[in-house]
Amino acid sequence: MKTIYLTFFLLVAGLATIMAQPVFIDGGVRAGGLMCFPVYGDSLSYRYLPSRGRLAINDQNLPEFSFLRYATAKNPDPKSINSISEADGGGLVHFLVLYDTPDDQIRQAESELRIKFRNPKINLLGPVFFTKGDYVVVSSVLGQNGKEEKKLIGVGQAPVFENSKVAFSFMLNPLEAQLLMESFKMATPDVSIMFDLTFSGVTQAYDAEVEVNWSMVEKNEYYHEKTNILFYSSEVHKSFSELHKTGAIKIRTAGKDSLMAQILDATYEKLLNMMFNPVKPSEIPLDQKKGFMEEIFGTGGLAGLGLFGASRTYILKELKTEGKSTVSLNSYSTVERRHLITFNVGNIFEKYGKDKRVFRDVTLEDPVFQQRDVLVNIDGDLQSAFEDIVKSAAISFRKDHQNGRETIREVFLTKNTLSENEGRIAMSYLNQEDKDRLKWLDYQYQVQWNFGAEGNYQTGWIDQNTPIINLYAPYKRHVINLDADADKLKAENIRAVSIQIEYDFFGKKKQKRLTVKPGDDLSTKFFDLTLPIDQQSVDYSITWIRNDGSKETINDKDEYGLIFLDEIPQK
Template structure:
């Protein structure tokens, strides 16, 4: 494939909140530095991927970024013979970022597309819809004389172009000092990478993949520890190895279905059958640098087909039987677009500006106030359209003199339009002599949904200067997989799949009926979507097989991986 200035990586299937007009993934055209895709069903309409990430700017084009180094008296250290000892402290990094595409670049790309494709009526209407996004703040630091990449923090990126999202991180003293030295360099190596997930349709294929689980048991994959970490390239190698030893068999029908293409299209399904994604910031500290080397190394993401910046652990898999993944139409797949930008020479330009870089000694409690920032993750804005009616965050500070301070922040769809990313709640020092206790507070988050009532987190104790607000639920796509030909041969005319799961005191239900003998739509995938509270992975399901003569056979179970096999009819029925 021609090398271009972006990275597309195959990943797990996106949720069912699908875009109204999916793009054709494999028919992209590069124009004026933009990656452009035709819209399915409309060859004259194209959409593009955003081309740049950057720090947001405020009044007078001042970057919305601050780096506060702070020090405070350390009272609990061991006694020493020195009169000068190390204080406690660290740094607080706060910034607003966004990704966008310059309008003049869009117009140039549109004109270039018209020339390349010889279609004067062609229009480049807007950006490809982003389903989900995340970001990583990474810096190269000199540690023991060697340059090493350090993961400073991760967060959820906005799903809308030009939407600012705020992030704040606390950094320990040593890392804060090293980070400041990096800022002072002529070319600071401090970068932010957006990993933006979008979906689109593949070409139409005709074939299937068969996974023989007894053969998988004899592979190296089966003997890996459940705690083993798989990077994107490891996943790619695993699937390739399973194809070579016959554990995964590809069957293509017709000249338009190349076996290697079938494997590429089926990667998302195989991922769900065999791997679970793991966030980089959940990896133990001793393994973090290895993660960054895999993502940003010499080969890194450029050599991978799956996963974006995801890392994986293996699932507990079956030991026998076979799973058939049919690929007989266009498939909606999820891909990743990576945007990386360097923060730049901020210290050179603003090192003397206390609004950007500041040092503070926290040593006079009388005149101090405690500021607690409230960060909204990038997906919340979209969820006010789908699920959320309003959310409120209440902060409670119980002072050492017996007083109590209450602060509250309220967000609705209307007020979100005016949100600038600098929401904060403040309390003063009221005879709080114990400095550590003064930093401690409680907060409660109350979510009100458009349907299904409300949810309260209850009072949560914290001492960090940031409350990260993210939705208390997640979307889980449940793929319904099976060999439709085998179902037809067994005399099955319909398969009904019911799911049921808890949602904050309520029960949500959904159903899909599949008719094996009836041809589906060109881009149809059989799947259901569950909206699960965080910490909940299991969904109860019931599969009912209906025979030609009217007989029904049903089986119930519990799914936690997002896959229900509908061709495993009970033997004794």
């Protein structure tokens, strides 16, 4: 298994900007080779999905790519009779990639939109706002057996802004370095990257409702005794189709039959949020990586734009609900969709094979002159968090040398320092009479998080020996959506519903409140919370206020990100 190091650097924007201009999913149209969506509520403004991925180019018009092969001496084998033998060593590959859209393609798409809709005032504003992203790095030549089979060599979180660079670095043993070099000499080097990007948009309302029979769901073969087992995207889709066929899911509609495909998508979107939690590619167990690869690059090829992304995996929630639930689709809804971008690094050796700035072989022998760099890998979600949640993060580094000396380093990160470092943040130390080469790799680090008025959090000292410190935000985003049958609320003489959320953020109690009236557009009513990474639930209370002024209140916990407001307690 290769060790992957990645550093993101991008222009960050606040969450408020992202949420300000949702696109209208049902209005998507292809123009100039781009998939374009109108901005919700503004038929003259469109946004597009980026069309390509590529290697980044530096100021010298060179690809931001380097392949260093190195050799080190090793002790001779006393049993060998050969005077020439193989040395130790390996390789280090480092490159920066991004996804973008050519300017001429954007202009062409805007022109076609104006012609198609016969309106010269239509503007293509820019790319859609992605809310999250994953990357997958694949090669078929990095295996020990030399066979050309697809192999996953890196997964992680991708930047959410177009033209943002992602830096990849991975170490190779001598055989792997040789195989990769031979691959680069081919016309199409077999190193490919896939971006799986998620964006939000609005879908239209449907004259339909969905009834879920939880007893039948639990008896289904897909869910019986399936807790803590991974579901791939295709399995989730297949399971929903099976539930629909068996009657565990019933869809009642008075609309047009031609809209059934869209109604099914809206239904599956609701069920996905109610029944599954997403699993990041980096969290997939090692013994299930092969299945993950087959899911992505199987005989059916990569999945396109849709609800179920190619690299998505899920785990089933504990379905504690009994009886039946009814979900209405009669209001505009905010949904998630995925966009996939794949590309190959290209014939880089043919163009730059003789350029020592790109391909280089070196010999490393004397430890006295060696320096070790420990890179800091900034998670993609953490980049945007420095805009509105994290004020600073201080990484303290400690290395105890074998001669009794100590090396101390510290990196202080803010929004400004992230952009100034252009993707490379590192701490270095020298060899100070460290005779044991493996122990020389050991070090410790800790992180002090500052959330401003929201508080502080400090990790303990963490033992590490890899050349990368993965810096992840110690919290997660938790969205709680609200759902209700407006007619049922009116029938119960409900004038308004007040929902209060209470949760802990690193020792500080926080509260949020929303008020909903029958007939409100619930797609605009939700809680967007920031929770500690290990917190699984939040407390909430619901108060129903009747027309006569009487009130009913319940207290409960949310684990699933969905609260039903029409389950009114009976007096």
